[in-house]
Every structure is written in structure tokens, then in C-alpha cells.
Amino acid sequence: MRRLLLACALIVSALPAFAVQPDEILKDPALEARARALSIELRCLVCQSQSIDDSDATIARDLRILVRERLEAGDTDEQVKAFLVDRYGEYVLLKPRFTWHTALLWGAPPALLILGGGLAFGLFRRRRSAPATGLTRDEEARVEALLARDD
Amino acid sequence: MIVELGHYALVLALVLALVGGTVPFFGALRGDERLMSVASTTAVAQFVFLALSFAALTYAYVASDFSVQNVAENSHSLKPLLYKVTGVWGNHEGSMLLWVLILALFGALVALFSENLPLKLKALVLSVQAWIGVAFLLFILVSSNPFLRLDPAPFEGRDLNPLLQDIGLAIHPPLLYLGYVGCSISFAFAIAALIDGRIDAAWARWVRPWTLTAWCFLTLGISMGSYWAYYELGWGGWWFWDPVENSSFMPWLAATALLHSAIVMEKREALKIWTILLAILTFSLSLLGTFLVRSGVLTSVHAFATDPTRGIFILIILCVFVGGAFALFATRAGTLSQGGLFAPISREGALVLNNLLLTAACATVLVGTLYPLALEALTGEKISVGAPFFDMTFGPMMVPLIIAVPFGPFLAWKRGDIVAAGQRLLFAFGAAMAAVIIGLALMGTPAALALFGVALAIWLMVGSLSEIAFRIKLGRASLGESWRRGAGLPRSAWGTAVAHFGLGVTVLGVVAATAWNSETIVTLKPGEVMSIGDRTLTMDGFVPLSASNYTGTGVRFTVREGGNVVATMEPEKRLYTVPNTPTTEAAIKTFGFSQLYVSLGDVSADGATVVRVYWKTLVTLIWLGTLVMTAGGVLSLSDRRLRVGAPKPSRRSVAVPAE
Numbered sequence: 001m002r003r004l005l006l007a008c009a010l011i012v013s014a015l016p017a018f019a020v021q022p023d024e025i026l027k028d029p030a031l032e033a034r035a036r037a038l039s040i041e042l043r044c045l046v047c048q049s050q051s052i053d054d055s056d057a058t059i060a061r062d063l064r065i066l067v068r069e070r071l072e073a074g075d076t077d078e079q080v081k082a083f084l085v086d087r088y089g090e091y092v093l094l095k096p097r098f099t100w101h102t103a104l105l106w107g108a109p110p111a112l113l114i115l116g117g118g119l120a121f122g123l124f125r126r127r128r129s130a131p132a133t134g135l136t137r138d139e140e141a142r143v144e145a146l147l148a149r150d151d
Numbered sequence: 152m153i154v155e156l157g158h159y160a161l162v163l164a165l166v167l168a169l170v171g172g173t174v175p176f177f178g179a180l181r182g183d184e185r186l187m188s189v190a191s192t193t194a195v196a197q198f199v200f201l202a203l204s205f206a207a208l209t210y211a212y213v214a215s216d217f218s219v220q221n222v223a224e225n226s227h228s229l230k231p232l233l234y235k236v237t238g239v240w241g242n243h244e245g246s247m248l249l250w251v252l253i254l255a256l257f258g259a260l261v262a263l264f265s266e267n268l269p270l271k272l273k274a275l276v277l278s279v280q281a282w283i284g285v286a287f288l289l290f291i292l293v294s295s296n297p298f299l300r301l302d303p304a305p306f307e308g309r310d311l312n313p314l315l316q317d318i319g320l321a322i323h324p325p326l327l328y329l330g331y332v333g334c335s336i337s338f339a340f341a342i343a344a345l346i347d348g349r350i351d352a353a354w355a356r357w358v359r360p361w362t363l364t365a366w367c368f369l370t371l372g373i374s375m376g377s378y379w380a381y382y383e384l385g386w387g388g389w390w391f392w393d394p395v396e397n398s399s400f401m402p403w404l405a406a407t408a409l410l411h412s413a414i415v416m417e418k419r420e421a422l423k424i425w426t427i428l429l430a431i432l433t434f435s436l437s438l439l440g441t442f443l444v445r446s447g448v449l450t451s452v453h454a455f456a457t458d459p460t461r462g463i464f465i466l467i468i469l470c471v472f473v474g475g476a477f478a479l480f481a482t483r484a485g486t487l488s489q490g491g492l493f494a495p496i497s498r499e500g501a502l503v504l505n506n507l508l509l510t511a512a513c514a515t516v517l518v519g520t521l522y523p524l525a526l527e528a529l530t531g532e533k534i535s536v537g538a539p540f541f542d543m544t545f546g547p548m549m550v551p552l553i554i555a556v557p558f559g560p561f562l563a564w565k566r567g568d569i570v571a572a573g574q575r576l577l578f579a580f581g582a583a584m585a586a587v588i589i590g591l592a593l594m595g596t597p598a599a600l601a602l603f604g605v606a607l608a609i610w611l612m613v614g615s616l617s618e619i620a621f622r623i624k625l626g627r628a629s630l631g632e633s634w635r636r637g638a639g640l641p642r643s644a645w646g647t648a649v650a651h652f653g654l655g656v657t658v659l660g661v662v663a664a665t666a667w668n669s670e671t672i673v674t675l676k677p678g679e680v681m682s683i684g685d686r687t688l689t690m691d692g693f694v695p696l697s698a699s700n701y702t703g704t705g706v707r708f709t710v711r712e713g714g715n716v717v718a719t720m721e722p723e724k725r726l727y728t729v730p731n732t733p734t735t736e737a738a739i740k741t742f743g744f745s746q747l748y749v750s751l752g753d754v755s756a757d758g759a760t761v762v763r764v765y766w767k768t769l770v771t772l773i774w775l776g777t778l779v780m781t782a783g784g785v786l787s788l789s790d791r792r793l794r795v796g797a798p799k800p801s802r803r804s805v806a807v808p809a810e
Contacts, residue, residue, distance in 0.1 A: 020672055020763075021672070021752070021761060022672050022673055022674050022761060025672065040538075040539070041537075041539050043535045043537060048393060048394075048449070049391050049392065049393035049394065049537055049538075050391070051537070051538070054386050054388060089533060090532070090533070090534045090535075091533040091534060091535050092535070093534070093535060094535050094536075094537030094538060094539050094540070095537065095539035095540050095543070096534045096535065096536060096540065101526065101530070101532060101534070102522075102526075102534065104518075104522070105518060105519065105522045105536065105540075108514070108515065108518040109511065109514075109515040109518070109544040109545075109548070112511045112514045112515065113507070113508075113511045113548070116507045116510065116511050117507060120503050120504075120507055123503075124494075124495050124500075
């Protein structure tokens with residue numbers, strides 16, 4: 001089921017590039033570490049589900065260089081992301097920003113857990129309040145009558 | 152001629168599926184035993200004809216019969232024999248044929264190996280299975296027929312994507328399909344139970360071996376695919392949260408939940424409705440996965456089926472089966488009787504927690520996978536939901552699950568004692584804490600998060616074994632006594648412990664390979680040396696390569712540790728002749744459980760080569776853990792109570808505490 005990635009790699013491997021080239025690496029290790037961390041969250045626009053950090057595509061290389069240029073120019077991580085979103089749209093972010101368009105996406109996991117937890121809790125409560133004998137009221141009355149007759 | 156016979160066998164299989172879906176079904180409704188007993192015959196015959204059909208297509212591939220369109224598009228006469236055979240399912244039409252073949256295989260297995268199943272239930276199960284067969288056989292014959300001829304026939308084929316010419320393609324799709332499609336059996340059992348209106352512990356016992364078998368194959372299939380991507384794609388990633396991967400991971404999560412809830416149903420007759428729902432959900436997710444991968448809806452280059460009619464066809468199948476199943480569920484579920492009562496702190500309670508977390512995690516993956524598609528369809532806005540999203544949402548849900556797993560087997564049914572369970576797990580807790588303290592002393596606070604992960608893995612591994620140690624009185628009785636007790640434990644108890652242990656192994660591999668992965672990217676010329684960790688790599692020189700369908704260059708490296716040669720490695724760059732495609736082949740050497748991974752980049756005219764070298768700490772544990780999990784599944788499958796045709800256990804063996 002990797003065909004998607006394989007095919008992407010296939011297409012881009014024909015191009016003369018390779019994920020993170022030696023000449024791209026910044027001299028300042030702190031800045032380079034930030035560049036790598038940012039790259040993991042940015043999408044290679046021509047690939048499926050690959051970050052620019054992993055991708056061999058030319059556009060990924062261009063984006064990696066762009067990220068490093070912005071960082072060297074003194075941008076914060078958020079400014080770099082905003083710069084790329086302006087140019088390429090929200091699609092470039094592998095971790096979508098929280099907006100009302102993505103509220104359902106980000107809200108779903110906790111909501112599902114709370115809902116599921118609530119249902120399970122409700123199950124236990126309902127079970128506990130159910131009569132332990134499993135008899136209906138009529139049946140219980142008959143049992144009591146029968147027991148009373150024995151006395 | 153053979154190809155036409157294959158085509159004809161495919162049509163006959165459809166006819167048999169139609170008969171198998173109707174005659175036994177009406178037999179079951181009317182209580183007619185003669186009609187019901189048709190089911191087994193048609194199920195086996197349907198499998199035989201599909202096997203013939205598949206063999207005919209394989210023959211066309213092996214004989215390089217390019218008058219068959221499918222062969223001409225996906226094969227080449229110079230391709231090695233193995234890849235001619237695997238090429239049968241390396242394309243849309245052939246892989247759909249494999250899909251129905253495996254569906255029919257499971258139907259035939261149910262027909263042949265369940266003599267103790269009530270005739271009515273068996274007839275209903277097999278007719279549901281036959282309906283699924285009808286739908287997919289129609290799909291193949293109408294829109295994805297692999298037997299269509301070409302006139303005039305080309306002299307040579309267009310070949311298979313070189314990246315798919317790998318042993319991975321031989322193993323991964325069949326395993327995955329055995330898992331994926333195997334889930335259809337528990338679905339068929341659920342639908343049969345809803346139609347029949349009867350469901351009890353025996354039902355859970357009949358379904359369990361099939362679910363377990365499918366789960367084992369699915370586990371192996373996903374793991375195999377992960378390792379394939381790891382060595383083939385050349386940057387050492389092993390999981391990408393890609394929609395196609397998620398398509399197989401969602402049924403796995405649901406099937407894992409189903410395995411656990413079916414235990415509750417079998418032992419305590421509780422959670423019946425929920426178990427039925429999970430059985431339906433698991434196969435629905437398999438169908439959804441088939442739709443996502445086969446329809447091309449993911450708008451990816453990989454999708455073989457770009458023709459929208461196929462997508463719509465599968466979508467209709469999906470809607471009919473999933474919609475029909477849920478409608479039946481909604482009308483019938485209320486008639487199913489409630490099962491045994493239990494307190495929140497109990498074995499049942501622990502399994503409910505397991506199900507809650509697994510289904511919530513599964514739903515998270517589902518939402519993350521479908522959200523970009525839905526948003527684009529509704530608003531036209533394109534967003535990406537990638538690995539960072541899943542790491543942030545799926546990851547935290549796994550933490551409480553891992554913490555809870557070792558407690559489960561220590562809790563009694565109905566009402567458990569969590570304090571006593573905690574006391575019995577003190578050793579596991581101590582082992583996890585010791586790892587954290589030693590780790591902090593060696594690596595300091597920056598490693599705290601990774602060490603927390605390691606602690607979880609050790610807790611899981613030691614905790615799973617603690618249960619066995621407790622039950623065989625290890626250290627509290629003589630070794631002989633412990634051995635005797637161990638041999639007397641039901642296989643399913645061993646299976647549980649082994650599978651949970653395997654999960655711990657995988658978690659350890661994931662944590663270590665993520666946290667302690669080092670990477671060096673350099674440009675080397677022959678004779679130059681680079682170092683990674685305690686090892687050095689010397690680039691010795693170039694080695695020319697040639698094979699029947701590619702040429703290429705290998706680069707030989709000598710790996711030294713403290714001056715001693717420990718390995719030689721030879722990553723390659725290949726150029727496939729048809730189609731003209733370059734690929735890179737990484738070289739991997741295993742040291743203990745860790746791996747050294749070398750792949751090549753560009754080579755310039757003066758011989759300077761870009762080399763990426765990774766050290767992946769304990770990375771093999773990721774896949775070894777899944778093998779251990781599968782072994783746990785197989786152990787559990789060999790349990791006496793699940794063995795096909797096994798006589799009812801005697802009173803005495805019932806008294807052995809179960810699981």
C-alpha cells in the first residue's frame with residue numbers, strides 16, 4: 001500500500017535532487033535544527049503526505065532553501081509558516097492551523113473520547129440502578145406472596 | 152484459449168455467487184435444510200472457479216501474452232519470473248481479482264471447516280459472504296476486467312513500475328488482503344446473527360478464530376508494508392500517516408477492539424450489541440479502505456484507477472453494504488438480550504476501556520484521513536492533515552491504553568481488585584522506573600520525553616509477563632511446579648501475554664528509533680572517510696551493476712568500529728531500461744537490534760557522491776514486535792477451545808481460570 005509514496009518517489013527521483021543536500025545545511029546548528037523541525041511540518045506540494053524534509057522533489061528543495069533564508073533573515077518559526085501560507089495556501093501545512101474550518105478536525109478526537117467515555121459511564125450507571133434480581137414488579141410481588149404463604 | 156477459460160471461470164464464479172447468495176438465504180428463512188445445504192457447495196465451487204481464473208491470468212503474465220491488455224500494460228518479457236508473477240496483483244484489475252479470490256477462500260474455509268456450526272447460521276453467513284462476492288465480481292466484470300484482449304497485440308509490454316519490482320510486492324498485498332478481506336467473515340457472522348435474531352456466547356466462540364486469523368494477517372501485512380517502505384524509499388521513514396496506510400490501519404484498530412470485546416461476549420455474554428457493531432464497523436472500514444485506494448479519490452499519482460466510474464461503483468457497493476448493515480443493526484439490535492452485569496473495575500471494565508480508546512483512536516485516524524477530502528468537496532479549500540496532526544492526537548490516546556493493558560489480565564471478571572492488581576505489577580513499575588532513572592543519569596533531562604516512552608514500553612513488556620509469572624507461581628513454588636503450571640495454562644493466556652509483550656517491543660522500537668536516530672549527510676569521494684557514532688565509513692569505490700532489466704552503479708563502503716572492519720555495505724543507484732527510470736537502493740546493516748542505513752544521492756563527474764547515513768537505534772524492534780504480536784495471535788488461535796472440531800472441554804478443564 002506504499003504505492004502512493006513509491007510513485008511519488010518514482011516521479012521525483014527522475015529529477016536531479018535529493019532530500020536535504022549537504023550544500024543546504026546552515027552553518028549555525030541552532031538555526032539548522034529549527035529549519036529541520038519546521039521542514040517536518042511543511043508539505044512537499046507535488047507529493048502525497050511527504051514533508052519537504054523527506055522529499056526528493058525540486059520544489060521541496062526550493063522550499064527548504066526558502067525556509068533557511070527566512071530563518072537567516074531573522075524570522076520566527078510562525079513568521080516562516082505565515083510566509084509560506086501566503087504563497088502556497090494552507091495546503092503547505094501538514095499540521096492544519098486551528099480555524100473555524102478545522103475546528104471539527106481538532107475537536108473530534110477529544111469530543112469522541114468524552115462522548116465514548118460518557119456512554120460507557122452511562123452504561124455502568126444504568127446497570128447499577130437496574131434491579132439486581134432481574135424480576136419485574138409483578139413477579140416480585142408474586143415471589144413475596146409465595147414467600148409469605150410459607151410462613 | 153487459457154485466458155478465455157479464465158474469463159469464463161470468472162463469469163461462472165459470479166453465477167455461483169448469485170446462487171450461493173439466494174438459495175441458502177431463502178432456505179434459512181423458510182427453514183428448508185436442503186436449500187440451506189447448497190451454501191457449502193457453492194462457496195467451495197466459487198473458490199475453485201476463482202482460483203482457476205486467477206491461475207489463467209498468472210499464466211498470461213508468465214507466458215508474457217501481450218494480447219491481454221492488462222499484461223501488456225503491466226509486464227515485460229525481460230522481467231524476472233518472480234516479478235512477472237507478482238505483477239499479476241501489482242495493478243488495479245489483478246489486485247481486485249486477488250481481493251475476490253481471498254474473499255472466496257474465506258467462504259470456502261468456513262464451508263469446509265465448521266461442521267459444528269448450526270446449519271442455519273452457516274447458510275446465512277455463507278450467503279452474506281456470497282453477496283459481497285456478487286458485488287465485487289460484478290465490479291470486476293463491468294469496470295475492471297483483467298481478461299480483455301488487445302488487437303493488434305503489441306510486441307512488448309510496458310513493464311511494471313520499477314519500485315514495485317521488489318520482494319515486498321510479492322508478500323505485502325496478499326498478506327494485507329488476507330487480513331482486510333478476512334474481516335468479511337466476522338461481518339457475515341454479525342449480519343447472520345442480526346437476521347437470525349439470536350446471538351450468544353457460542354456465536355462469539357465461532358467468530359473468534361476467524362477474526363483472530365484476519366487480525367494476524369493484517370498485523371503482518373501492515374508491518375511488512377512498513378518495512379518495505381523503510382528500505383525502498385531511501386530515507387529511513389517507516390510510517391507516514393499516509394491515507395493509504397491509514398486505510399489499512401483503521402481496520403486493524405477496529406479488529407483489535409473487536410477481538411477484545413468478543414472475549415467479553417464469549418465469557419460473560421455482555422457487550423453483545425457493541426460486538427456486533429464492531430464487527431460491522433471493521434469490515435466497513437476495510438471496504439472504505441478499498442474505496443479510498445481503488446477509486447483514485449485521493450487524487451494521487453499512485454491510484455491505478457483514474458476512471459471515475461470505478462470509484463462510483465465501489466462507492467455504491469460501500470453504501471449498500473455499510474448502509475444495509477447499519478439499517479439492519481438499527482432495527483434488530485434492540486431485540487438482542489442484555490448480558491451479564493459487571494462493575495467498572497473488572498476485566499470487563501478494562502476491556503471496555505480498551506475498546507473506548509481503540510475506537511476513539513480509530514475514529515481520529517478516520518477523521519484525519521477524510522477531513523481534507525470532505526473540506527475540499529464542501530468548500531473547495533485544500534488543507535493537509537499529515538504526520539504532525541496524528542502524532543499530536545493519536546499518540547496521547549495510546550498512553551492511557553498502554554498504561555492500562557497490564558492491569559486487564561490481573562482483574563477478575565465482574566468485580567476486580569485494582570489494588571491487588573497494582574501490587575502484582577509493582578515489579579513491572581519498578582523496572583520502568585529503573586530505566587528512567589538510569590536513562591536520566593546517563594543522558595540528562597533532554598531525554599525525559601523519550602525515557603517516558605521507554606518506561607511505557609518496559610511497563611508493558613514486564614507487566615504482560617508478570618501475569619504469566621504470577622499464574623505459574625514463578626519464584627513462589629519450585630521450578631518444576633511452575634513449569635507444570637505453565638504447561639497447564641490455556642494457550643490463549645499465553646497468547647494474550649505474548650501479544651501484549653509484542654506491543655511493548657514495538658513501542659520500544661518506535662520510541663528509540665524516533666528519539667535516538669542520528670543522521671549525517673556528506674559529499675564523499677572514493678577513499679574518503681566519514682563517521683557516525685562510534686563507527687566510520689570509508690568509501691572504497693564504484694562497482695558497476697547490470698541485470699536483465701536495469702543497469703546501475705553500486706558504491707562500496709567499509710564500516711569500521713574502533714579500527715576493526717565490521718561490515719561492507721553497497722548502496723546502489725539503478726537505471727531501469729523499461730520504462731527509463733532511475734531508482735536508489737539503500738544498503739542496510741543490522742547491529743544488534745539497531746541498523747546502519749546508507750543511501751546514495753547525486754554522483755558528480757569527479758566521483759563526489761552525496762551520501763546519507765542514518766543510525767537507527769533499536770529500529771528492528773518495530774517490526775520484530777509485530778511478529779511477536781502475531782505469534783501471540785497464533786498461540787491464542789491454537790487454544791483448545793477454538794480448535795476446529797475440538798470436543799467440548801470437560802468439567803475439570805473448565806475449572807482452570809480462563810485467561
